[in-house]
Amino acid sequence: MKVKKFKKPIDKNKEQENVQELLFKKMPIGCILWDEKFRAKLWNPAAEKIFGYSAKEALGKHPYDIIVPKSAQKQVTTIWRRLLRGDTSANLINENNTKKGNKIICSWTNTPIKKEKNNVIGVLSMVKNISEEQKNKNALIESERRLAEVIDFLPDATFVLNKEGKVIAWNRAVEKMTKTKAKKVLGKGDYTHAMPFYGRRRPVLADLILQPELLQKIIQNKKYPFIKKEKDTLVTEILLKNVGGKDIFVWAKAAPLYNAAGKVSGVVESVRDITDKKKLEKELHERANRLEELTAKDEAILWSLGESLRVFDITGKILKVNRAFEKLTGWTMEEVLGKKVEEILPQEDERGKKISLGARNVFKVLSGKVGQIEISGFYIRKDKTKFPMSGVITPVYLKNEIIGAIEVFRDITKEKELDKAKSEFVSLASHQLRTPLSIIKWTLNSLDKQDEFFQKNQEKIKDVYESNEHLIALVNNLLNITRIESGKIIVNKKKVGLLNLVKEACKNCQKQAQNRKQKLKFIFEGKIDHVFVDPILFSEAFCNVLGNAFNYGLDKSTVTVKVKRINGDYLISVHNFGPVIGEQEKKKIFTKFYRGPASPARNFSGSGLGLFFTKATVEANGGKIWFESIKNKGTTFYFTVPIK
Amino acid sequence: MKKILIVEDEEIMLKALVEKFSSEGFEVVKAIDGEEGLKKALHEKPDIILLDILLPKMDGMAVLKKLREDAWGKYAKVILLTNVSDAETVATGAEFGTGEGEVYEYLVKTDWTLDEVVQKVKNRLKS
Numbered sequence: 188m189k190v191k192k193f194k195k196p197i198d199k200n201k202e203q204e205n206v207q208e209l210l211f212k213k214m215p216i217g218c219i220l221w222d223e224k225f226r227a228k229l230w231n232p233a234a235e236k237i238f239g240y241s242a243k244e245a246l247g248k249h250p251y252d253i254i255v256p257k258s259a260q261k262q263v264t265t266i267w268r269r270l271l272r273g274d275t276s277a278n279l280i281n282e283n284n285t286k287k288g289n290k291i292i293c294s295w296t297n298t299p300i301k302k303e304k305n306n307v308i309g310v311l312s313m314v315k316n317i318s319e320e321q322k323n324k325n326a327l328i329e330s331e332r333r334l335a336e337v338i339d340f341l342p343d344a345t346f347v348l349n350k351e352g353k354v355i356a357w358n359r360a361v362e363k364m365t366k367t368k369a370k371k372v373l374g375k376g377d378y379t380h381a382m383p384f385y386g387r388r389r390p391v392l393a394d395l396i397l398q399p400e401l402l403q404k405i406i407q408n409k410k411y412p413f414i415k416k417e418k419d420t421l422v423t424e425i426l427l428k429n430v431g432g433k434d435i436f437v438w439a440k441a442a443p444l445y446n447a448a449g450k451v452s453g454v455v456e457s458v459r460d461i462t463d464k465k466k467l468e469k470e471l472h473e474r475a476n477r478l479e480e481l482t483a484k485d486e487a488i489l490w491s492l493g494e495s496l497r498v499f500d501i502t503g504k505i506l507k508v509n510r511a512f513e514k515l516t517g518w519t520m521e522e523v524l525g526k527k528v529e530e531i532l533p534q535e536d537e538r539g540k541k542i543s544l545g546a547r548n549v550f551k552v553l554s555g556k557v558g559q560i561e562i563s564g565f566y567i568r569k570d571k572t573k574f575p576m577s578g579v580i581t582p583v584y585l586k587n588e589i590i591g592a593i594e595v596f597r598d599i600t601k602e603k604e605l606d607k608a609k610s611e612f613v614s615l616a617s618h619q620l621r622t623p624l625s626i627i628k629w630t631l632n633s634l635d636k637q638d639e640f641f642q643k644n645q646e647k648i649k650d651v652y653e654s655n656e657h658l659i660a661l662v663n664n665l666l667n668i669t670r671i672e673s674g675k676i677i678v679n680k681k682k683v684g685l686l687n688l689v690k691e692a693c694k695n696c697q698k699q700a701q702n703r704k705q706k707l708k709f710i711f712e713g714k715i716d717h718v719f720v721d722p723i724l725f726s727e728a729f730c731n732v733l734g735n736a737f738n739y740g741l742d743k744s745t746v747t748v749k750v751k752r753i754n755g756d757y758l759i760s761v762h763n764f765g766p767v768i769g770e771q772e773k774k775k776i777f778t779k780f781y782r783g784p785a786s787p788a789r790n791f792s793g794s795g796l797g798l799f800f801t802k803a804t805v806e807a808n809g810g811k812i813w814f815e816s817i818k819n820k821g822t823t824f825y826f827t828v829p830i831k
Numbered sequence: 832m833k834k835i836l837i838v839e840d841e842e843i844m845l846k847a848l849v850e851k852f853s854s855e856g857f858e859v860v861k862a863i864d865g866e867e868g869l870k871k872a873l874h875e876k877p878d879i880i881l882l883d884i885l886l887p888k889m890d891g892m893a894v895l896k897k898l899r900e901d902a903w904g905k906y907a908k909v910i911l912l913t914n915v916s917d918a919e920t921v922a923t924g925a926e927f928g929t930g931e932g933e934v935y936e937y938l939v940k941t942d943w944t945l946d947e948v949v950q951k952v953k954n955r956l957k958s
Contacts, residue, residue, distance in 0.1 A: 571897040621914035625940035626843045632945035659941040 208772070217314035220300070225249055225267060228309060237293070237316045239286030240468065254283045256290070270299045270308050280317065292321040331355055343457040347444070348393050350452055352376045364460060366431040384427055392421050392441040393456035419443055424461070494578070503528045503549055506591065515598055517569035530680040535565040535573065552580045552592045574598045610669040617662045624662065627655045656756070665798050685718045685757055685828065686711065689750060692726045693733065704743045708715045711749035718828045726803040731797040732824045736763040756827040757808065768816035777802045834858045835958055836869030836877040838894065839912065840886050848881065851945050865889025869897050876903055879956055884913040908955055911937035
């Protein structure tokens with residue numbers, strides 16, 4: 188500058204110009220002077236900085252050639268024309284290009300420069316690069332938009348207020364709850380958002396976050412005790428009348444939204460319809476009250492019940508036992524409470540084998556796979572002694588769901604003893620009966636067949652002999668039954684040819700067939716091989732069924748024996764034509780001492796033990812037995828024999 | 832001639848058996864209780880013994896046990912006669928039948944006719 192001073196003397200005008208130039212140069216915002224032909228006449232350093240073009244490069248250039256992109260030219264042209272026509276100023280924000288080809292957002296303030304008679308000789312443009320500001324603003328809008336989007340999908344009815352209390356988000360769920368569309372409330376303030384909930388304009392929970400003084404007042408005067416403050420959020424449960432057409436009980440929570448500077452920039456409030464939950468709670472409460480009353484009564488009853496009782500929860504833990512349980516097992520209520528089923532009363536089966544946890548009936552019941560289940564076997568007391576028991580386990584339901592199980596059982600030692608005594612008596616009596624029976628048999632055997640008396644009374648002697656044989660059979664059956672009942676039935680399984688076994692057994696029965704001119708027919712399907720059974724028991728069982736078929740079959744009718752292989756078993760069926768087995772009989776037919784009412788065979792007198800014994804032996808051999816009886820089609824007894 | 836010892840306390844039964852086996856050509860020795868049966872068995876050394884289980888003074892099982900302790904008795908042929916067909920009784924019997932000694936058979940009286948008993952005895956003597 189000093190150099191300049193000495194070079195050129197400065198006049199007043201010049202000085203003024205210099206000040207202007209200095210100002211122009213030091214201006215922090217871009218200053219561009221356009222001539223009337225819209226060519227750059229002045230281009231200050233700030234403009235250089237904004238656009239990257241130096242004054243030298245820019246001067247004399249039309250803005251369209253350097254900084255105005257094609258997309259903005261139409262708009263710029265319009266403004267240019269308006270300014271030439273006499274508009275005093277025009278502001279605009281548009282996109283511009285820099286020398287490097289970057290796009291920037293600029294804010295322009297344009298003022299026409301006039302000489303006398305409104306003759307516009309140029310336009311002065313002040314320009315500011317506002318890209319950063321714009322970006323921030325866009326980012327804010329974007330984040331608000333995203334927030335609204337996220338909120339839109341929230342399952343809870345949710346809305347957002349900005350700092351001014353205007354609605355900036357109103358999601359689908361709140362639309363559904365209040366039957367008020369977002370567009371009716373969005374952007375509106377003055378408690379518009381309260382209308383759908385309260386029917387009038389008033390502060391809601393969210394507004395209290397924005398108005399701390401109001402919140403303070405409310406908390407102090409305790410008018411709204413149901414509003415709870417949790418850190419910076421507010422929570423409440425309240426009954427709202429006529430929201431979207433109905434009264435609902437809601438849970439609501441309002442939380443402030445913070446901006447990057449940590450200042451509250453808005454508030455979000457979620458409203459959840461808890462009407463059903465409240466109803467359920469109320470119902471549960473009432474039920475609990477009622478239960479308490481009932482329980483007192485039940486408890487007294489259960490406690491004094493004669494049978495032992497144990498209540499389990501769903502995990503198999505003991506919840507309750509009664510006095511009979513305590514007395515029988517030696518365990519007290521305190522000792523067993525909360526204990527797992529396997530810890531108290533280990534269970535053994537009839538043979539003294541421990542029953543493993545998985546097989547325990549309680550779990551079967553709790554799993555819901557079976558309904559009520561009958562249990563038997565032995566329980567081991569606290570003092571390690573055991574007792575036979577019998578009982579049931581029943582699931583406990585609440586609203587169709589199993590929540591536990593009740594076991595009721597009793598000590599059946601006395602019954603067992605009685606039953607054993609009975610069995611022993613029958614056994615003993617039967618053995619005693621055998622002695623005279625064998626004497627009669629052998630004495631009759633020893634009669635001299637050449638003797639005149641014998642010759643004369645042959646028929647009568649034969650009758651006596653046969654009656655005796657019948658008695659012997661009866662005693663044998665009785666003994667068999669006591670053996671079945673006392674578990675003494677001995678099964679000697681052997682590998683035997685099924686075909687021979689069946690044929691041999693049939694031979695023994697055929698005498699009966701001949702008496703009444705009945706026929707026996709065999710059908711063997713496929714290859715009949717070996718089975719693994721007790722041959723004696725099998726023959727007895729089979730003969731019982733076949734004997735019945737003949738005895739109950741009609742004169743001259745045919746009895747058909749069919750053997751075929753089904754999966755792992757042989758299925759043996761015995762069919763006859765005879766009276767139908769009635770519905771009443773069906774249930775009793777396999778029970779002991781039951782005899783069918785209609786026997787066409789004249790001299791037939793059964794013991795009523797045949798099928799009872801047969802069922803037991805078939806099952807002891809691992810098979811099953813059942814029958815069908817259809818009018819005009821006859822009766823078929825089926826039983827299976829396992830191959831292995 | 833084969834010698835048979837029949838130990839049976841029921842007189843009528845004994846009579847029927849004695850008559851039958853006599854007529855079948857056996858030399859028959861009889862005893863009416865366990866003690867007598869054991870004594871006669873060791874003294875007479877019969878070819879075969881028909882031994883009832885339920886006997887006064889000493890039951891059939893005890894007789895069998897004593898018999899198996901004797902050098903001769905250990906291998907004596909015995910058929911038990913019984914009215915008991917329960918597992919336990921038979922199992923006890925099985926103890927005396929195993930080991931070195933002669934095995935025994937048992938017959939439930941009511942299941943067999945006299946002819947069948949004779950046949951059984953004859954078969955046993957052949958073995």
